[in-house]
Amino acid sequence: MLKPQMEQLPEALRPVLQQNWDQISAALDHVTSSPASFADDLSRVLTGSTFVAEQLGRNTEMLSNLLDSGDLYSDYDEDHYQQCLKTRFASLETEEQLHTAVRCFRQREQVRLIWRDLNRLSDMRTTTRELSWLADACVEQTMNWLYLHACERWGTPIGRDSKNPQRMVVLGMGKLGANELNLSSDIDLIFVYPENGETEGSKKCLDNQDFFIRLGKKLIQALDNTTIDGFVFRVDMRLRPFGSAGPLAISFDAMEGYYQDHGREWERYAMIKARVMAGDKEAGQELMGILRPFVYRKYIDFSAFDSLREMKDMISREVRRKGLNNNVKLGAGGIREVEFIAQVFQLLRGGRDTRLQQRELCNILPLLPEAVGMPQIAADELMQAYLFLRNTEHAIQAVADKQTQELPTTEQEQLRLAFNMGFDTWASFTQHLDAQREKVRHHFTDLIAPSEEEDPEQTSTDQQLWLSLWKDELDNEQAEAILKEQGFDTPDEAWHLIDTLRQSKTVQMLQKIAQDRLLLVLPILFQEVIKTDNPTETLSRVFELIQAILRRSAYLVLLAENPDALQQLVKLCSASNWFSEKLRTHPILLDELIDQNTLYAPPNKEQLNSELRQQLLRIPEEDTEQLMDALRYFKNAHVLKVAASEITGALPLMKVSDYLTWTAEVILEAVVDIAWKLMTEKHGLPQKTAGVPCDPDFIVLGYGKMGGIELSYGSDLDLVFIHDADPNLFTDGNKQIPNAVFFTRLGQKIIHILNTFTTSGQLYEVDMRLRPSGNSGLLVSSLKAFAEYQQKEAWTWEHQALVRARVVAGDLALKSRFEAVRADILGQKRESKKLLTDVTEMREKMRQHLGSKSSESDQVFHLKHDRGGIVDIEFLVQFLVLNYASQYPELYQFTDNIRILDAVENVGLLEEKETEILREAYKAYRAVGHKQSMQDLSNTISASEMKDLREAVATIWQTVMTP
Structure with missing residues (x-):
């Protein structure tokens, strides 16, 4: 009887192996023959992967099937997965069966790949290549099945010009495009189709775009949704034209037009790895030929330096901001930095040197000494580090089949990773890992000179002034004098705010890293606050937000690393208490301040719809709670943006x-x-x-x-x-x-x-x-x-x-x-006298119940309900529609008051001067109402304000609405 091989294991890992071995005992009963190394190999895999133990325990025949087929100990051909899935899918009748079949297939092959990787039966490049082939097959065969059933339901999409049937082209991006998928990678896809047109062969025709969007959604659901059988691949569509705001599938012409007119440097960077991985591959290759000039320029592209410098700075800032040093992909000296080094040279010189127009990083690095003059030792060090980092990534992901690159934090899991990587102790493993990452970081830092910094002397002086206040190095009189000198309108109140926050329990209990982050933000924050018209009030509002985010200090780093975002934050909080309250209750919305291009350029309805659909696409339909949270974030983010746009004009x-x-x-x-x-x-x-x-x-x-x-x-x-x-x-x-x-x-x-x-x-x-x-x-x-x-x-x-x-x-x-x-x-004909009586009586009731009380009516004006206000205009407009719509149907064509008033003027029911007064009054009242909302104030203002408008509206009401 097979027994776990404990002698090769550190003492702390033996319980892990024993627990996982016990879990697959039923599976071992089905094993009738196995190679001599089987017990050792199985012990290594069960020590390194809880996922494998769970899968073999759940499907007790999987292990014997993998052994009897010989799949555990042999490489696959490129076409293997395609043929297996094609055969499996041939007899399927429903999408539910499809979802089950592709998931079960994926779990079996994932077990095989982890087995071979942990036992070093496959090297890193073989593992990543086979994982990419697996993804290709799952996408290709699933889409083929869905396409046939979609054509039966909605008709076959036909090209408007060619009159030929259309099939979708799927571009694999990122690691998938480069045939470099990791053990638990998501897949970045773009959906494209050759021509616009309509479907034929069904009662209800669809535009080709609508057809392919529906097909794309079904494909994503078939691969991405988590069911009782797990998932296949997490699908990410954000690299498509216009990102989450763009349609899920577009035509070749639209794709070409986008990159010509809107393509940005980072999209050139991303397109380096693009590959036609499924669908109409012949048409896809034509598309890649069309797009190649966008990616690779015919000259050494020095114009890309600034953009690449920004991308490099962004990577460095993100490492600092998010504290990613425990991440072997995104942290300093991680996988992403090796990829960036290689792709920078591809982008700069790939147009002139076609050897660099390859996707696989392991093919590019050896070329760099000859192609771009990189020292041979640098290329060798980067290759060694990359292989080690990718193997580490796989060892991390093999444990639970989770998309993570984080180093473990518990002693047992650390020892487990070290064992998977062939080290006896965590210390010896991390020593080797740190050495590799240090080499990568060195070459990454040297790649492109950083942008020039601000004058450090000036920055230091400003920081010293504000930090001396914060650190309580001054007495009250000195502090208030400095605050007055710096422009605070009420320096005593400002000093009280600073002193209160500094001595608050939350600040006193902060860990050192959070204290340091706060000290980074405060000098910049003070400098921006004194630029406002109401610095003390602004400081109070911003401090409330700071208080709310102190325990989530990553937000402080976000503000410190994005001074433009901090500038916008102060500016908007100065103008609106409502805005500052919104951010205080939903700090996650701070992310929306970073990109001013989107902050002040609101999308149209189509873009809003596309953005929301894309966000919801990744969430299982049955997870109502997550869907509700996504809807709320979407609303809050866009309400924040429109408020920012209104505040700034x-x-x-x-x-x-x-x-x-x-x-x-x-x-x-x-x-x-x-x-x-x-x-x-x-x-x-x-x-x-x-x-x-x-x-x-x-x-x-x-x-x-x-x-x-x-x-x-x-x-x-x-x-x-x-x-x-x-x-x-x-x-x-x-x-x-x-x-x-x-x-x-x-x-x-x-x-x-x-x-x-x-x-x-x-x-x-x-x-x-x-x-x-x-x-x-x-x-x-x-x-x-x-x-x-x-x-x-x-x-x-x-x-x-x-x-x-x-x-x-x-x-x-x-x-x-x-x-x-x-x-x-x-449009009914109404009796005018009765209509007028009904409308005016209802108006008077509303005024009595909702307007300003008689004792106050001379002092205040309620924008909506008082005489001459919003409701007077609305009721007057509604009376005119109901009384005259039988003669003038254009009166009810629109539902908004402004366009109805336009129609009223056009048909001659009121004079141009009267409708202009009503339009301007209506817009003015609503504008003031918006400002009141921004300051958390009611719809009541002083009676002395807007007096002329109120009287003018009241006069028109009297003229039209008096019998």
Whole structure:
């Protein structure tokens, strides 16, 4: 009977081997024959890899299968994985079977690869090459299977010009592109297709791009999602054109145009390793030929030096900022620095020397002495270090099949890694590792001269001044005198703030590394604060944020390493207490301050939608909690950006509301999609008519500010849900429920996702009171019931609300049908006198309940509810629409007040001067309202402000709304 070979092991690792050996006892019962070295080999693997023990324990026939097939002790041909998967997939019928088959295949081959790597039956290059072949096969064969089924469902994509069937091209980037995958690597992919066009052979045609985006999503899910059988490869799509904001798949023409017009230096760097690894490889090679001039210039590319210097500085800053010295890939002297050295020379000289136009780093390093004059000893040292670092990376990842390059911190795991690498002790291993990393760091540092620093003498003087305050080297009078001299408006309060923070328990208890990081930030922070108009108030706000992030001092490093971000932080906190509070409660949003290009250049709705979809793509559909957190981060990040743009004047009011409304719309679309999938997985699809499932025949209506495209920062969402299914039919799943129950639960789930408070806050407060019959009515109405209610039962104020109602998420076909109902209701002929009475009486009720109290009315003005305010303008506009829409249908074409007023002017209901007053007043009130929100103030201002506008609005109201 086989026994674990303990004598070769250090004492501390013997329990690890024994535990893992016991775990696979059932698997050993199936082993009938094995080579002489088998017990030693198995002992080494079970000592080094808990993952292998778990897999062999779970699948008791895997070990005997690997032995009997001879796979454990033989190399594979390049085509081996492709043929095996092709055979396995031939009989599969469902995507669920596909997911299971590809995962089980991957786990078996992962066990084999770890076995061979730990026993040194494969060297590093063989292991990484076979891992890349495995990824190629999983992507290729999975995509082929999905493509055939996609064509059956949506038709075959046909090129508009060539009239030929189109197949997707998959580019492998990074380590996959270079055939250098590590044992637990994610895979960087880009999806491209040759031509635009449409699908043929199905009832419903799709654009080719839509087809390939759907195919790409299914491919990612098939590989990336974690199921009971594990996962295949984590998929990263961020290297595609426009990154997360770009479409998942684009045409060759779009790809070429992007790199010509938008390609940046780091993308040239990334494209060095690009390889056509799956799909239409012949077409893919044509694409690579088109893109080659972008990557490799025909001359020695000195223009790239500045960008490469920035990339190098960024790598160095990240090492310092994130404390990565325990990471063999990203830390100082790690794998990334070796890769950077090689790729810099490829980028600079690859256009002139085609030998450098290769992807594999191990092929490039030996060429550098002759090609670029690198000393031979440097090339040799880099190669030796790279092989050692990659083997270390594999030994770390073999333990648990996790994507990590972190050195272990516990004594047993440290000894385990040392043993896997052939060392007797952790000390001897780390001594060798440090020597290798030091050589890499030396060559990396010498590669490109760093950018010039600021005048160190000046920096030192500034730092000394501010640090003397912080270190309590001055008495109170001296400190206050310095603060006054530096520009603080109330130096005594500023000194109190500094003294209070310094003596706080949080600061006193900080570890030394956090103390050092704080000392890096404070001088820069003080210098920026004194530039503001309200330095003491700004210091108070920023100190609240500092207090919040002290225990997560990586944020302090982020600010110290990014002075521009710190400058923006101080500037924005100075202008807005709301902004500083947002950052204090969600410090993770500090990352958004780093790139000012994105901070002050908000995306359009399409880009927002693409960015959110990409973020959600990586999260398992069943992980609702993670999806909710991702949605909240997305909202918070974009609300922060739009606030920054408004504070700095980069965006006018109307664009601010557009951006906030678009953000809400794309979130609503995603929430509806999440809720729909959760419901249909459980209950099946509701039936529109007998035998015809809904697709999805559900819409969300936005009323009020949402409907009027006028959202502000704290706005809630006035929503109404509509479906168009037969309420008497049932869903078609195993757990059938009536359609009406399905849509009610769907609505409840949507509200739950939006309303629920998590650690990341709340998405939106949802108000459903505008649905038919209000809180006493059904949560979700059919379109027929909605129309009947509006025709027969709705109050005048409900028709007023309908003026600002529009579809903000859901089915496009049902949207059109709703718009016809809305037009029919708003376009009715009404009795003017009764309408005027209803509107003015409702207005007076609102003023009495919500406006300023009579005792205060002469002193204050409520922007929204007082005479001459926002609601006067809204009610006046709504009256004009309801009273004249039967004559002028253009009055209800839009839902926002500004464009309705344009229509009112165009048809001659008001004079140009009057509509101009109303437009300007409306925008002015909302602008002030936004500023009040930014300072956490109410909508009430002094009565002396905006007096002329109020009187002008009141005069127009009196003229139009008096019988």
